[in-house]
Amino acid sequence: MQEIFKNTLFAGIAIFIFSYGGLLLAISLFPSFFVDYISPVFNSDGSRDVFFYLHPFILSLALAVFWNRFQSMFRGHFVLRGFEFGFIYAAIALIPVMWITYSAVDVSLSMVFTWLLYGIFQSCVAGIIFAWRSQLKLSH
């Protein structure tokens, strides 16, 4: 259990930095792409901002539980294991969720596709952190 919480904390901090750093960079590089976000579909009043910024830690907790249960199935260099973990998460969770999101919510295909890429990026970051920490633990 302690290992799950440590993994959640480390991966949560890493995802927070890379995700929101990447989001701010993308907004400054491709501002026109983000015009579609000025939509009533997205919360406007800032009342849910705290949930938005807690997302990396909620995701990390879920992925840490998943890692704790199935880490023995991933082999090789820690970076490779991290990517494999990220892509498996995308295949079993992200693709079906994005599919139902596009079918039910008034958002564009390109927007949903970027969410998929964003999710894969986040799960790969978490996977690399988990694999790196487990390698460190084994070397000690």
Place this chain on the structure above:
Amino acid sequence: MGFITKYYILTFLLSMSGYTTTTKVNEVWIIKSSSSLEVDGSTNINNFSCKIHSYNQTDTLYFSPKDKTLKHIKVNGKLKINVADFDCKHKIMTKDLQKTLQAQKHPYMIVKFLNFSDMPSSPISNSLTTGDVEIELAGVKRTFQVQYAIHKTNHQNIELIGTRGVNFSDFNLKPPSKLGGTIKVKNELQVEFKLQLKKNI
């Protein structure tokens, strides 16, 4: 129909139009349906311009005679603008603006003209004048001083272009902020209304 009956019908009709028989009227101008309204704003990622291309109805402005004791001329008349008619040239942004302006709860933006510094017919062409308007938006009323540019097309027709900077916060509205505040609409808006007026003879 007797004189008294006619008098009462006339009084009733005038009172229904929001005008009383005791108010002296110097000039009457019809606000033509071709009048338009534009709201310009910006976000940290783009600029937007939302427009009501055509007012689609007519209204009347009643100008009282200039009172020497007052610096301005009292005016009676208003625009009743359907918020759902705003078009931001971007379907999603249009929907978002209408949500921000609480179009479902408060479907109309009302611009009530209170006074002008000059009669529309008196200034020379392409001159400037000022006046107070009361804007009601999202159920909140605020009074602003507006500067107008007057373009006379002929003796009977003029275009009155009024511009004024307002804030979302003036009407207790919060400018939209998305994705944890990474995308923000700025509080300041520039409102421009183009009134096409025709003198009622």
